[in-house]
Amino acid sequence: MQTQSKQINELIRGEIAAVKSYETVIPKIKNSMEKEKLTGFKNDHQMAVEKLKQFATDVESTEKKATPWASFATAFAWGASFFGDKVAVKALQFGEQHGLNEYKDALKDPALPQEAAAVIRTQLLPNQ
Numbered sequence: 001m002q003t004q005s006k007q008i009n010e011l012i013r014g015e016i017a018a019v020k021s022y023e024t025v026i027p028k029i030k031n032s033m034e035k036e037k038l039t040g041f042k043n044d045h046q047m048a049v050e051k052l053k054q055f056a057t058d059v060e061s062t063e064k065k066a067t068p069w070a071s072f073a074t075a076f077a078w079g080a081s082f083f084g085d086k087v088a089v090k091a092l093q094f095g096e097q098h099g100l101n102e103y104k105d106a107l108k109d110p111a112l113p114q115e116a117a118a119v120i121r122t123q124l125l126p127n128q
Contacts (some may be wrong), residue, residue: 008055008108008116015052018045018095025088034085034111038092044127051123055116101128 022042102126106112109119112120 007112009100011106011120012049012052012056014099015045015048018040018099019049019096021092022108025092029084029085031083034089041092041096047092048124048127051119052116055113055119064065096128100125103128 019042022038022045026035026038028044029038103120107117108119
């Protein structure tokens with residue numbers, strides 16, 4: 001199992017990548033209702049970053065290390081957006097499923113602090 005800080009840092013990096021992906025796709029969405037819904041999801045991911053930061057030991061380093069994954073996720077979402085709204089939303093859904101799996105895996109780790117597990121279980125998973 002991972003150390004708690006590494007695990008929390010990986011969750012933060014994933015959430016930062018999600019925010020960047022939504023920021024890339026949202027301006028390209030034509031349907032205003034879909035755009036509004038996606039903006040809500042992006043805001044949920046921003047909130048998750050802030051919630052997880054309280055359990056991280058080196059937030060600045062974590063944010064810097066998020067750059068490569070965020071770049072890949074952004075490029076993936078950007079490429080998908082060329083094929084229209086439906087494909088772009090499917091790409092985001094793929095990322096959401098990955099994030100859900102990451103949270104579920106984190107909850108299985110006994111090294112995860114109980115406070116972090118409670119936040120994931122009650123606040124972050126329901127929004128994933």
